[in-house]
Amino acid sequence: MIRSVRGLLFMLAIIAGCTLLPMNFCKSANADDAAPTFQDVASSIYGQAVGDDDDGTMYVFGLTARYTGPDRVLPGEGKFKNIFNYLPVTALYYNPDDYYVSTQKVEGEFKSDECVLCHSIQTPRIVVDWKASKHSKGGKTAAMKAEQVVGCDACHGNNHQELTMPSVTTCGKCHAKEKREHLSGGQGSHGSHTIWDISVTEFAWQIGKPAEEVAGCAQCHGIAGNRCDGCHTRHQFKPSEARKPDTCGVCHMGVDHAEYEFWYNSFHGKIYMMEGDTWDWDKKMTPKNYRTPTCAYCHIGEDGNHNVQHMSTDYAHMGMFQLDRGAPQHKAKRDGWIKRCQGCHSPRFAAEQLYAMDEQIHISFTKWREAVGVIVGLYLEGLFDPMPADLAPDYTGGHTMNLLPGGAPRFYNVSNIERLAVEMIVYQVTGVYKAAAHFSTDDVTYNAGAFVMDRQLVKIKDEASKLRRISTLEKEVGIEHQAFDFWKHGEYTDLLTGYKRQEGDIVEDACDHGDHPCFGEEH
Template sequence: GCHTRHEFKPSEARKRETCGICHMGVDHAEWEFWNNSYHGKIYAMEGDQWDWDQKMNPKNYRAPTCAYCHMGEDGNHNTQNMQTVYNHMGMFQVNRGAPRYKAKRDAWIKKCQGCHSPRFAAEQLYAMDEQINISFTKWREAVGILIGLYLEGLFDPMPADLAPDWTGGHTMNLLPGGQPRFYNVSKIERLAVEMIVYQVTAVYKAAAHFSIDDVSYNAGAFPMDRQLIEIKDEASKLRRISTLEKEVGIEHVAYDFWKHGEY
């Protein structure tokens, strides 16, 4: 929780370390991204000198921690205040700058105005929108490759050749009715799941927490570029092997080991 059960101190909830217990790791690295932002660096340099018994107000703190943006000065426990709409942790594309979300965007900008001009805040959020749009362009390209292979029956193995998923079915994990998962899938499906869960979400979360390096080099765009290359490389191999098998009259049957596992 935001404060441990034996203390219930607001001062504890205001510090970044508390949030890092859960909001960290490769699939939702908000804590790491915030640490790598200017906000995080100021905290690292000066945080031990701040009076954490004061309310989360820009007059009291030179940089915001998680609680300032997500809980506010009044201690509102709706920690999704700054979220436009729930998007499965960044795995669904949302146009956060759309007119239907204007009230949310205005509230976000108002929150930033504790320290920044509204123009500066709006420009930063617009840059976030563009970075997210680019990441989903790459994701759609990857999905298009996978769907093409699936329709041609070129996955190795195909979903029908795997052990049943938790629903008892064999639906491709990226199709409606499927369940995105890291196990009991073909290699190319696994690569795609890593791309959406790790890199696409990293672009969004790093941009939202203003970590320049993580948006690009470290966690987001550049690793995503490599992942897309890996997907294309695997797709190329699957097509070439299929062509060779047809030429020599081989009808491949998935190996039995694909049907078993601790699922």
């Protein structure tokens, strides 16, 4: 495939990030001058013409494709709405109250039985599910004056050209108690003011990147905060679905929020795996009905309280902040947990388990502080490679150290040692807390917590050692290192929203999350 020695050198240059060629030779696809782009070089090797990535061509390793970006986006919301957009599906369907607009061409107003008749052909599965639901059988909630069938028009409206997409607001018309509880939680809950308005519209991990890259984050947060069918799936909306831990596992998994996986690896999870398919999930969450606790058993409870924080430990930013949950001022919360565990365990056993969690958390922070001490020393000596000012601007439009106030933790557009530190606090420190809280004895030590932190601390020290040694050698020979341009520019790096931010772009009074504090207020 590579046709000559020169072609081989070109290929090596591409693999090495163009460092084997003159600095002005390899440009990103966004360059304004006439110099060959990266795609031009790849084209000369593979013999494939450069083209747009959305034209249907299959590009060899993607090397000759030009990034085009989405041609349809919806504007963001909140204080950063001028620098961040949503893909249509994310806004329309995961925040329908603010974004959904019907585009149906069918005219007319229809009754529910007429909807069912037509959709038995158009979308038959949802009709089957609705017929299996309590909505189709008729019933009464505290908000209703009389029993009624909840048909299609009750949730979507009856004017086919003005249909609505159901949200928490829609469901709350009949389920007022559940809506009130759902919205009452603070940060760390499923309430839309926090899980969406703060953790999506104002959070650096989200607003610092292109919309298409972080759509998955917004969709998880949106369905949990703005809709009810993240836990009660359409169109059956069965409570039994929300009682099963598999439903929670759709969102609560992955390296930074692995609650489902940790629970699944505990004895509780193993009992569920062995016999959960024999349980009657239509029964309330009580010790008499379920042999082992699930997510809903602990966080929702027998009374079905939809504020998951009513049975959570005090929120500490996913476990990234250190907190002794066994301290006297948190006694009410601790006693509540011990009582919940008493469905199966003695209060002494439960208390000792939680005490062990406290101590495992505390020692994890000693490793974190040791790592940060090493990193801050490098920063103060100007030994990061690159230093913040040598990077593309972050979401603030400026350059902040990743871990200092104002520089929200991020995994991208940072030096390697900062990335290692963020992974330590976001993945491993929180992993210790969450594994211990969900009684995963293997994960808290081996798989995700203590021993993984050991390796991370060694990595950080090793990187710090190399940076200091290289700096010493450079001083000895009189070299003044300048960060390479590829830290600041590149086809992807140029798309980061920090480059888009202009004076006046941030609308400080556009926050929409009640009394909860804004993220990044200092900016």
